[in-house]
Amino acid sequence: xxxxSQTRSPLDWVKTAISRYWGVVGVLIAWQxxxxxxxxNSIVIPHPINVVGDLVFNPGVYLANAGQTLFLAAAGLILGxxxxxxxxxxxxxxxxxxxxxVPLGLIFSSVPVVALIPxxxxxxxxxxxxxxxxxxxxxxxxxxxxxAAGLKSLPPxxxxxxxxFGASRWTRFVHLVLPSAVPNWMIALRLSAPPAVLSAMLAxxxxxxxxxxxLFRQSATExxxxxxxxxxxxxxxxxxxxxxxxxxxxxxxxEKWK
Amino acid sequence: xxxxxxSAPATAPxxxxxxxxxxxxxxxxxGGKELKAIDDVDIKIGQGEFVALLxxxxxxxxxxxxxxxxxxxxxxGRVTVEGSNPTALSRxxxxxxxFQDHALLPWLTIRDNxxxxxxxAGRPVDDKRIxxxxxxxxxxxxxxxxxxxxxxxxxxxVSIARALVLKPDVLLLDxxxxxxxxxxxxxxxxxxxxxxxxxxxxxxLVTHSVEEALFLADRVIVMSGRPGRIIKEIQVPFARxxxxxxxxxxxxxxxxxxxxxxxxxxxxx
Ligand SMILES: Nc1ncnc2c1ncn2[C@@H]1O[C@H](COP(=O)(O)OP(=O)(O)OP(=O)(O)O)[C@@H](O)[C@H]1O
Ligand SMILES: [Mg+2]
Numbered sequence: 001x002x003x004x005s006q007t008r009s010p011l012d013w014v015k016t017a018i019s020r021y022w023g024v025v026g027v028l029i030a031w032q033x034x035x036x037x038x039x040x041n042s043i044v045i046p047h048p049i050n051v052v053g054d055l056v057f058n059p060g061v062y063l064a065n066a067g068q069t070l071f072l073a074a075a076g077l078i079l080g081x082x083x084x085x086x087x088x089x090x091x092x093x094x095x096x097x098x099x100x101x102v103p104l105g106l107i108f109s110s111v112p113v114v115a116l117i118p119x120x121x122x123x124x125x126x127x128x129x130x131x132x133x134x135x136x137x138x139x140x141x142x143x144x145x146x147x148a149a150g151l152k153s154l155p156p157x158x159x160x161x162x163x164x165f166g167a168s169r170w171t172r173f174v175h176l177v178l179p180s181a182v183p184n185w186m187i188a189l190r191l192s193a194p195p196a197v198l199s200a201m202l203a204x205x206x207x208x209x210x211x212x213x214x215l216f217r218q219s220a221t222e223x224x225x226x227x228x229x230x231x232x233x234x235x236x237x238x239x240x241x242x243x244x245x246x247x248x249x250x251x252x253x254x255e256k257w258k
Numbered sequence: 259x260x261x262x263x264x265s266a267p268a269t270a271p272x273x274x275x276x277x278x279x280x281x282x283x284x285x286x287x288x289g290g291k292e293l294k295a296i297d298d299v300d301i302k303i304g305q306g307e308f309v310a311l312l313x314x315x316x317x318x319x320x321x322x323x324x325x326x327x328x329x330x331x332x333x334x335g336r337v338t339v340e341g342s343n344p345t346a347l348s349r350x351x352x353x354x355x356x357f358q359d360h361a362l363l364p365w366l367t368i369r370d371n372x373x374x375x376x377x378x379a380g381r382p383v384d385d386k387r388i389x390x391x392x393x394x395x396x397x398x399x400x401x402x403x404x405x406x407x408x409x410x411x412x413x414x415x416v417s418i419a420r421a422l423v424l425k426p427d428v429l430l431l432d433x434x435x436x437x438x439x440x441x442x443x444x445x446x447x448x449x450x451x452x453x454x455x456x457x458x459x460x461x462x463l464v465t466h467s468v469e470e471a472l473f474l475a476d477r478v479i480v481m482s483g484r485p486g487r488i489i490k491e492i493q494v495p496f497a498r499x500x501x502x503x504x505x506x507x508x509x510x511x512x513x514x515x516x517x518x519x520x521x522x523x524x525x526x527x
Contacts, residue, residue: 157361
């Protein structure tokens, strides 16, 4: 191996970019070609160039709404996971509570939360509170189920070790039980991050007055198809970014933890 | 040092550091079958004595160690450590144990793994002592490594350092050098002897190596398998401190032969 081949030239980057994302580029080209050739009305399908134009010339609209959706998704994710973790810890600390909470958690985690949006909107009002509430509920269950399991999956022999050291229940919890749950907690984060964004957008779409979901509904009803498609593009980018960063975070932690 | 609080104790205060008093242990397996792991095992270890336990695989050596560490309860007989229930010793953070499987915490660095007993005991971490012990087990420079980056033998050595870090009163070692090559093992034996001579910790060592037992211990106990029973006990005559040269004397070879013979299944019938 020559040292030259180890430093990557810009050409290499272009090559990797093409080899990874040729599919996206292909779809865009095929889309543009199809719309141009068949001459479909742009209310039905806009030209990709017009979508890009709307994204470039009206960044403020997209940024403000994407910022709100992202903020709600992140806040809901953090609150939901914190709540799920706390309930898992409560279940860990008492066998009786564990016997009630764990089966309940499993049952409720299989309820399609989307169906709860109208109910929750009645309770909390037709605004961001409901959006936040939905994201919290969505993020709660994975955190609860996975953390509860993680608090019980201790490294082999470690439980005996802490007994031999004469550890109190508290030191055992802080130095052994809680750290043991971290890999599982990261799984919950990876599983919850994309649905958090998705459910925030869905709730905004159904009953919101702002955010990406609302922007999509509004532009669709006003036949502003470029805007609607632009919103979809932004939503896709955000979802992909959330997922990949959650995967990267999980990998990073696992390298330290396992 | 611990005066009786109320009524006078039924027996005289025990002189033994560890007293395994005619102990039997029966495990109930899945399906209700009973397995008698050890039967009528009687081991008395004095203050500052080093005792080695030899025996075939599955004869109950680890079980005895777990009984002394209060990780199991006896089925028959009684175990006392320094005159009281074995749990008292671990509660006072005065017990050091290196298990057969090292049981290091994967998310802590080597240094933090060895510092763990301080944290658990609520004492300030003595970094000088940790550095000393790491040097002793030949792992200086690995402070920031994680357990998975170490070999099996290196992990075992970390767990020995961790067992010693609080200067325990009683040390239980379960095949601590099992994964080491012959040269490193001999080196570790010399080092262990050196620190043991400094502190004279009451030690119970489980090993499969006759030479290791003779080199380190004041007394060697041989067990037979299923159920585990004591079949032989010898006093090791070599004066301390022992140099590795002792292993080349005639007397050493004779004793080694005697123990090896006792370990063979036909040896005692
Ligand atoms: N928790 C347990 N439940 C059931 N049986 C057990 C348990 N622990 C040990 N045993 C049984 O007790 C016997 C003695 O086991 P022990 O681990 O003490 O052997 P050992 O002498 O340490 O063997 P080795 O040299 O292979 O480590 C074995 O037959 C084992 O199957
Ligand atoms: Mg064993």
